[in-house]
Amino acid sequence: xxxxxxxxxxxxxxxxxxxxxxxxxxxxxxxxxxxxxxxxxxxxxxxxxxxxxxxxxxxxxxxxxxxxxxxxxxxxxxxxxxxxxxxxxxxxxxxxxxxxxxxxxxxxxxxxxxxxxxxxxxxxxxxxxxxxxxxxxxxxxxxxxxxxxxxxxxxxxxxxxxxxxxxxxxxxxxxxxxxxxxxxxxxxxxxxxxxxxxxxxxxxxxxxxxxxxxxxxxxxxxxxxxxxxxxxxxxxxxxxxxxxxxxxxxxxxxxxxxxxxxxxxxxxxxxxxxxxxxxxxxxxxxxxxxxxxxxxxxxxxxxxxxxxxxxxxxxxxxxxxxxxxxxxxxxxxxxxxxxxxxxxx
Numbered sequence: 001x002x003x004x005x006x007x008x009x010x011x012x013x014x015x016x017x018x019x020x021x022x023x024x025x026x027x028x029x030x031x032x033x034x035x036x037x038x039x040x041x042x043x044x045x046x047x048x049x050x051x052x053x054x055x056x057x058x059x060x061x062x063x064x065x066x067x068x069x070x071x072x073x074x075x076x077x078x079x080x081x082x083x084x085x086x087x088x089x090x091x092x093x094x095x096x097x098x099x100x101x102x103x104x105x106x107x108x109x110x111x112x113x114x115x116x117x118x119x120x121x122x123x124x125x126x127x128x129x130x131x132x133x134x135x136x137x138x139x140x141x142x143x144x145x146x147x148x149x150x151x152x153x154x155x156x157x158x159x160x161x162x163x164x165x166x167x168x169x170x171x172x173x174x175x176x177x178x179x180x181x182x183x184x185x186x187x188x189x190x191x192x193x194x195x196x197x198x199x200x201x202x203x204x205x206x207x208x209x210x211x212x213x214x215x216x217x218x219x220x221x222x223x224x225x226x227x228x229x230x231x232x233x234x235x236x237x238x239x240x241x242x243x244x245x246x247x248x249x250x251x252x253x254x255x256x257x258x259x260x261x262x263x264x265x266x267x268x269x270x271x272x273x274x275x276x277x278x279x280x281x282x283x284x285x286x287x288x289x290x291x292x293x294x295x296x297x298x299x300x301x302x303x304x305x306x307x308x309x310x311x312x313x314x315x316x317x318x319x320x321x322x323x324x325x326x327x328x329x330x331x332x333x334x335x336x337x338x339x340x341x342x343x344x345x
Contacts, residue, residue, distance in 0.1 A: 006245040017319035028227040032234035038241025057232035065225040067116045082124040096196035103142025103188040107153035115307035119314040137325040140307040141299035142191045155271040239272030255289035262293035266300035300330035
């Protein structure tokens with residue numbers, strides 16, 4: 001019965017935001033609610049879980065709050081700077097270079113800072129809403145993938161290095177770079193190309209310039225802080241609540257099986273999944289399947305990555321809008337890199 005209920009929780013998390021407009025508009029509260037439900041069903045409530053749920057979202061949400069205030073204070077300077085860049089290199093190159101550069105530096109400045117910068121760039125550049133959503137999704141894929149290169153970028157990288165620090169891998173700071181550089185760089189270049197192709201033809205720069213924009217209110221900044229806090233807290237509870245099911249079903253699978261099972265990271269915290277799945281005895285090939293599956297799948301839906309959550313909240317992107325772009329791109333990349341690992345590398 002426990003396995004059935006937890007499996008139902010997963011289905012609800014994937015399906016309900018796509019079919020219910022009310023849930024779609026209140027995704028953060030929904031994730032928090034199903035997280036509480038999962039933790040309750042698994043009967044894992046204790047002081048440590050409560051403490052982690054309350055403390056872990058603080059750094060992320062406070063960073064969002066502080067950066068939101070700074071972006072508000074320097075709103076006009078940011079607009080001038082981005083417009084100067086856009087005028088100099090063009091809209092298409094601005095989108096492409098923003099995608100690849102934020103993707104590659106996210107492992108050093110953290111995925112949180114990279115996604116906040118991305119959301120500002122997207123807010124300033126004046127392109128159609130659907131094109132803006134594509135840009136955000138492509139760039140969030142790049143940030144989520146690139147951030148794993150070092151333990152600094154996001155919790156996933158830190159957990160992997162920690163679990164593999166002993167024999168036989170002796171993973172250090174540059175371990176992920178040595179193992180995954182070809183996948184990270186190639187995927188970032190591909191996503192930058194996709195971003196470059198968003199704007200068709202050679203349109204005039206003036207069509208994409210924002211001389212001024214409506215200032216973000218203090219209420220919006222605080223509300224975004226609360227939403228991000230609730231979202232991250234909900235993901236923590238959801239990930240821990242689903243651990244009993246994960247241990248039974250995916251903890252001891254092989255690399256190929258893990259690759260496709262890890263599509264669940266589209267809705268679950270990939271750091272939690274890595275903590276469950278990774279053991280030091282795994283081969284490098286198995287680790288590649290596991291990690292690549294996690295980081296690509298994280299871009300498919302909004303709950304899959306912190307950058308997705310931050311940018312979707314800032315730009316008011318719905319789950320349906322995200323999946324419409326994220327699913328085909330994510331699936332295409334998953335198939336390509338699966339074949340690459342299996343038959344070429």
